[in-house]
Amino acid sequence: xxxxxxxxxxxxxxxxxxxxxxxxxxxxxxxxxxxxxxxxxxxxxxxxxxxxxxxxxxxxxxxxxxxxxxxxxxxxxxxxxxxxxxxxxxxxxxxxxxxxxxxxxxxxxxxxxxxxxxxxxxxxxxxxxxxxxxxxxxxxxxxxxxxxxxxxxxxxxxxxxxxxxxxxxxxxxxxxxxxxxxxxxxxxxxxxxxxxxxxxxxxxxxxxxxxxxxxxxxxxxxxxxxxxxxxxxxxxxxxxxxxxxxxxxxxxxxxxxxxxxxxxxxxxxxxxxxxxxxxxxxxxxxxxxxxxxxxxxxxxxxxxxxxxxxxxxxxxxxxxxxxxxxxxxxxxxxxxxxxxxxxxxxxxxxxxxxxxxxxxxxxxxxxxxxxxxxxxxxxxxxxxxxxxxxxxxxxxxxxxxxxxxxxxxxxxxxxxxxxxxxxxxxxxxxxxxxxxxxxxxxxxxxxxxxxx
Ligand SMILES: O=C(O)C1=C[C@@H](OP(=O)(O)O)[C@@H](O)[C@H](O)C1
Ligand SMILES: C=C(OP(=O)(O)O)C(=O)O
Numbered sequence: 001x002x003x004x005x006x007x008x009x010x011x012x013x014x015x016x017x018x019x020x021x022x023x024x025x026x027x028x029x030x031x032x033x034x035x036x037x038x039x040x041x042x043x044x045x046x047x048x049x050x051x052x053x054x055x056x057x058x059x060x061x062x063x064x065x066x067x068x069x070x071x072x073x074x075x076x077x078x079x080x081x082x083x084x085x086x087x088x089x090x091x092x093x094x095x096x097x098x099x100x101x102x103x104x105x106x107x108x109x110x111x112x113x114x115x116x117x118x119x120x121x122x123x124x125x126x127x128x129x130x131x132x133x134x135x136x137x138x139x140x141x142x143x144x145x146x147x148x149x150x151x152x153x154x155x156x157x158x159x160x161x162x163x164x165x166x167x168x169x170x171x172x173x174x175x176x177x178x179x180x181x182x183x184x185x186x187x188x189x190x191x192x193x194x195x196x197x198x199x200x201x202x203x204x205x206x207x208x209x210x211x212x213x214x215x216x217x218x219x220x221x222x223x224x225x226x227x228x229x230x231x232x233x234x235x236x237x238x239x240x241x242x243x244x245x246x247x248x249x250x251x252x253x254x255x256x257x258x259x260x261x262x263x264x265x266x267x268x269x270x271x272x273x274x275x276x277x278x279x280x281x282x283x284x285x286x287x288x289x290x291x292x293x294x295x296x297x298x299x300x301x302x303x304x305x306x307x308x309x310x311x312x313x314x315x316x317x318x319x320x321x322x323x324x325x326x327x328x329x330x331x332x333x334x335x336x337x338x339x340x341x342x343x344x345x346x347x348x349x350x351x352x353x354x355x356x357x358x359x360x361x362x363x364x365x366x367x368x369x370x371x372x373x374x375x376x377x378x379x380x381x382x383x384x385x386x387x388x389x390x391x392x393x394x395x396x397x398x399x400x401x402x403x404x405x406x407x408x409x410x411x412x413x414x415x416x417x418x419x420x421x422x423x424x425x426x427x428x429x430x431x432x433x434x435x436x437x438x439x440x441x442x443x444x445x446x447x448x449x450x451x452x
Contacts, residue, residue, distance in 0.1 A: 008446065010423035010434075012411030016444040017259030017307065021251035022436055026051040026240035027268055028429050029174070032059050032101050033206050034238045037414045038108055039068035040080030040086075041210055041233035042160035047077040049240035054428045055099035062106050065090035066117075084233060085186045089115035093153070093355065096121045097274070098354060098428045101175055103152065108179030111142035112162035112186035120153040120207045124399035124425075131155055133179040139165045140183050164189040166227055166406040168222070171349060172322045174199035174272075177225070179216070181207065185228045195327040199322045200272040205297065209236055241298055245326045246430045248276050249405050250440060252330045254305035255285050256337040258387070262440055263290075263375060264303040275324030276331060277303065282312050283338055283373060311338035313383050318346025325349055332361050335381035336370040336389050337413055348377035353426070355398035364395035364407055368414060392416030401425040405433055410444050421447040 031051040035441070038045030050056065052223050060070045060077075067088035069080035082277035087110050096115055097104035100120055102238065106131070116172055121125065127357070133148030138144070141159030146152060164187040167356050169176045177193050181203050183190025199448050204225055207214045213228040247267045269289065286308045295336030324331070328350055335342035350357040350387035358379050362372040369390030371382035384390075391414025397404040404423045423446075426433050 005363050007422035008424040010446055011406040011417050011419040012418035012444045013053060016256050018254050018262050018440040018442060020261055022264045024242050026242040029202050030240050031056040031103060034203055035059050035063050035079055037168055037206055037210050039063040039081045039082040041235045042083040043235040045079040045235040047238045048227040050077045053431050054097055056097055058097040059102040062094045065094055076112055085113055087113045087431060090117050093118045093120055094203055098122050098124055099127055099271050104175040104179050105182060107133055108182035111137040111156055111158050111183045112140050112316050113158040114160040116155055116157050117153040125316040126152045129352055132176050132325055136167045136180045137183055140187055160187045162187040165189045166192040168194040172197040172199050178203040181227050184227045184229050187434045189229055191229060192274055194222050197322050198223050198272060207221045210234060216325050218415055239296060242266045244268055244273050247303060248327045249409055250331050251303055252307040253409045253412050255308045255334060258307055262305050267297040269301050272323050273322040276327035282314050284312050295320050309386055313338050313340035313342040316344045321346045329357050329361050329402045330379050333406050333410045336365055337383045337385055340383050341380055343380045345378040347390050354400035355403055358400050360403045367393035389414040391418050394419040399425045401428045408444060
């Protein structure tokens with residue numbers, strides 16, 4: 001849906017090869033965190049390369065509502081922070097739009113201040129579970145009053161005398177981990193999060209960069225992260241790396257569109273994020289990492305993806321799931337174009353994203369002529385083989401940007417075009433997707449394409 005709520009139907013169809021360079025926008029996870037930690041530091045943080053997608057813009061608006069100054073001058077975002085414990089009570093409801101990361105991290109950041117805030121979102125966000133963050137926030141002394149099932153809209157009453165917390169996350173979730181760490185900033189003593197499976201570690205890295213004491217230890221219990229509360233966070237100059245989750249779309253499109261050769265420069269390859277690229281290589285993708293280097297403490301490379309005629313289905317290791325959790329929808333599109341079966345176990349979390357992503361992709365893939373089996377925490381795609389996906393379906397995107405972009409990628413390789421009921425959600429994470437892909441040669445049109 002567009003910002004005005006009007007659905008934007010979109011279609012894609014087969015054309016010539018995709019060629020050229022794809023400069024994808026800044027990392028969404030790091031962009032949210034830059035604004036939130038900037039708002040919690042004392043003084044002015046400068047951010048370049050910020051993703052200007054709706055999710056992140058909504059977090060910027062929320063930081064203003066809590067008293068920080070957030071503005072763009074030239075190409076740089078300036079965040080004038082109020083310090084840990086310095087948030088003021090917002091005058092109005094905080095609308096986080098479509099962003100699970102935004103709302104969950106902000107709830108954590110305000111939960112140990114003696115203020116109240118009411119959060120809401122769009123129809124997708126208001127269906128998503130919030131108890132996963134409000135349960136640990138209650139241990140700090142915060143209270144949550146939401147709709148049944150722990151859904152938004154929801155009011156959080158921050159703790160007046162917060163206590164530090166030791167919390168083992170029950171599901172692999174960087175959002176839950178980060179909410180607890182952000183709450184721990186304004187609690188005295190040490191807050192500890194234990195995660196059985198390592199999830200993206202941007203919060204730990206960035207908190208350290210802002211001057212907090214954060215230690216990480218791998219133990220038989222899992223990864224133990226310890227934060228010392230009540231630090232003074234020092235403002236930073238941040239260059240946001242480009243988003244591997246956005247890079248996934250031009251990369252996967254190039255692998256399945258005949259004759260393609262696409263370079264996607266400057267992609268962050270943090271091991272907690274890069275699982276898709278190793279999975280694609282395991283499937284036989286012609287995908288190489290060029291110019292490997294380190295920037296701002298993160299591994300970075302230029303990705304080169306070429307059409308790969310011999311893609312084969314594989315068993316995706318479940319222990320890799322956290323490092324590619326947002327990439328399963330587009331992986332399933334590559335799997336549909338591969339020879340043989342791709343089995344994806346250990347992915348229950350996909351059912352509580354912007355949509356139930358297993359259901360949304362399985363339904364659309366079946367409509368496009370691809371066989372899919374599924375269970376609560378797994379799914380299997382039966383590949384049609386090179387150039388053999390029938391396509392020719394109209395699919396529902398359920399306000400989910402990754403579902404929308406994945407089916408547009410499928411339409412670039414399927415025999416008949418693919419149509420979306422609504423591509424508006426793409427603007428939440430990848431507002432330049434359409435222009436970037438058509439610039440490579442993809443055929444994307446607004447409105448429905450007549451299908452056979
Ligand atoms: O912390 C983050 O920035 C994110 C964590 C993941 O969510 P979960 O924590 O729910 O796994 C991911 O799906 C989301 O896109 C971004
Ligand atoms: C799951 C996602 O985001 P969020 O949870 O922030 O809505 C995503 O971007 O794929």
